[in-house]
């Protein structure tokens with residue numbers, strides 16, 4: 001491993017490491033536009049020039065490997081002069097429309113101009129005119145004049161999404177970024193190009209001009225849309241989510257996420273959220289307070305004749321609930337209700353070789369680990385549904401609406417009418433919730449703390465970023481309250497306390513605790 005000196009700091013790095021990577025890993029800032037850790041090296045922007053003693057000229061840090069006894073200066077007078085020159089070239093044809101650019105606050109050109117640029121322009125000629133603000137894909141707007149031709153977007157589409165629709169056309173000062181004819185920048189990860197574009201050339205149609213980025217706070221969490229569990233940041237202003245951004249986790253999603261997951265933030269604030277407990281009154285469902293709804297459920301679980309025992313009650317949990325919630329639900333059904341009829345449904349859909357997984361929920365792995373399935377002769381979902389018409393199943397407690405995406409959902413809906421009592425706990429109104437005797441409004445993943453276990457058995461933290469709407473509560477809190485009303489108290493102050501309980505009971509989770517999970521996850525041997 002070579003040992004060398006950067007800015008008087010002695011550093012050791014693996015053989016083959018570039019000066020730029022070694023510097024960044026050790027907290028030394030070298031400005032760069034075209035370099036991106038997850039893309040091949042291009043070396044075209046020249047912003048990362050550094051001085052290496054005994055080398056005749058400045059060299060680019062992104063494509064020069066470290067060597068024993070190398071001495072590097074990242075901010076010497078020679079380097080600063082060259083950097084100012086690069087900035088001057090970058091800005092010659094740039095439109096300088098920062099006041100109306102939505103990249104402001106996260107633009108490298110602006111940042112480096114402040115740090116390394118010169119305060120005046122010597123350019124007196126006509127600026128090159130290029131096209132402004134036009135759509136190059138379903139989700140993306142391109143401003144050709146702002147593009148600095150760093151080719152990050154080109155490499156992303158070639159190397160990561162492997163769709164190859166973006167290229168540099170023409171040569172010299174006529175060069176421009178374009179899309180091959182007949183195609184759009186429409187791959188399933190296209191919005192990642194707006195993350196990596198270092199300037200305001202590629203922007204998201206969905207996010208642009210909604211909010212200035214410096215007003216946003218960021219909360220680390222996990223995408224809820226499939227079992228890959230991509231790491232994200234939830235960006236919020238005034239209790240409203242404006243966007244999700246991918247967060248680096250090399251074991252899960254590198255630094256990427258798919259468009260569908262990214263745009264799913266809209267579900268959190270949609271108009272069809274359930275906000276109050278509802279009870280059936282004739283053909284209608286009317287809002288009530290939590291205490292009343294829970295008391296009605298405690299009574300309803302005894303059936304119409306007041307004599308139904310646990311073997312005629314079924315519980316269908318959700319792969320969208322956290323591990324902590326799945327654990328409490330299973331315990332509630334098995335111990336408080338006394339049934340082994342427990343299961344959960346997972347919606348399946350499109351998958352690819354990159355990140356997108358077939359299971360369209362964040363936590364089917366955790367639901368399995370928390371043993372949300374029938375045991376000791378209990379019924380699974382299809383037997384529970386079949387048992388409704390034979391009278392074997394009289395009462396159902398269902399979390400989520402994934403059941404409705406299964407085959408024969410119409411038949412399932414019809415058969416639910418034969419139950420003595422139906423409780424549905426969910427985040428949004430659905431055909432299923434409309435059938436319920438009691439509806440309990442629950443919080444989405446963005447409104448609570450907890451953990452999900454992804455498809456590869458990595459347990460990861462979700463964190464509350466916004467308040468749940470109205471009276472809705474996290475599933476764990478609802479189950480805990482209901483359990484108390486039913487004389488089987490499971491009182492916890494936080495999901496972290498429930499995880500401590502899980503660690504005691506489920507062998508694969510014995511070493512799991514919130515501290516150990518951190519922000520990169522903790523691998524367990526999932527079932």
Ligand code: SF4
Pocket residue numbers: 146147148149150151152153154177196197198199201202
């Ligand atoms: S559009 Fe952005 S990412 Fe693509 S080459 Fe231009 S500046 Fe770079």
Ligand code: SF4
Pocket residue numbers: 223224225226227228229230253257258259260261262355356357
């Ligand atoms: S791949 Fe899955 S987890 Fe990742 S962003 Fe897309 S939907 Fe979300």
Ligand code: FES
Pocket residue numbers: 031032033034035042043044045046047048049060061062063
């Ligand atoms: S970052 Fe090194 S040349 Fe662009």
